[in-house]
Amino acid sequence: CVLRQRQERTPLQRALEHLLKKLEMRDPQQFFAWPVTDNIAPGYSAIITHPMDFCTMRQKVDDNQYKDLQDFMSDFKLMCTNAMQYNQSDTIYYKASKKLLHAGMKLVQPDKIGWLITLTP
Numbered sequence: 451c452v453l454r455q456r457q458e459r460t461p462l463q464r465a466l467e468h469l470l471k472k473l474e475m476r477d478p479q480q481f482f483a484w485p486v487t488d489n490i491a492p493g494y495s496a497i498i499t500h501p502m503d504f505c506t507m508r509q510k511v512d513d514n515q516y517k518d519l520q521d522f523m524s525d526f527k528l529m530c531t532n533a534m535q536y537n538q539s540d541t542i543y544y545k546a547s548k549k550l551l552h553a554g555m556k557l558v559q560p561d562k563i564g565w566l567i568t569l570t571p
């Protein structure tokens with residue numbers, strides 16, 4: 451997951467970049483910052499068929515691969531639900547992903563997306 455230099459950005463890319471920064475702040479231990487590897491999580495790649503992490507999401511924003519906010523949020527939900535699928539409910543990772551998912555959903559509630567409308571004319 452290598453980050454590319456910043457190219458010209460569309461209004462949607464700037465909005466998603468802004469939202470991604472807010473979401474990453476909710477993951478201070480950086481459990482979701484990078485792809486989960488099999489050596490830190492035994493058997494991960496056999497259990498999780500569609501892995502996702504914040505760095506990959508940033509790459510997809512940079513490559514303009516999200517067509518709208520819903521598209522971006524489905525990757526965010528995938529990242530969180532992967533963690534709830536692989537990790538037992540009493541683990542720090544399961545608990546962190548549940549909290550992150552709720553925080554993320556709150557950020558995109560209609561009454562909370564004034565920032566999105568100003569950023570995407």
Ligand SMILES: COc1ccc(C(=O)NC2CCC2)cc1-c1cc(C(C)=O)n2cccnc12
Pocket residue numbers: 479480481482483484485486487490491532533536537543
């Ligand atoms: C990029 O993923 C990670 C990066 C760092 C850490 C980490 O710092 N773990 C230390 C806290 C106790 C060991 C954990 C993880 C990690 C994320 C996850 C997820 C997201 O499922 N995970 C699952 C089992 C074991 N480790 C992890």
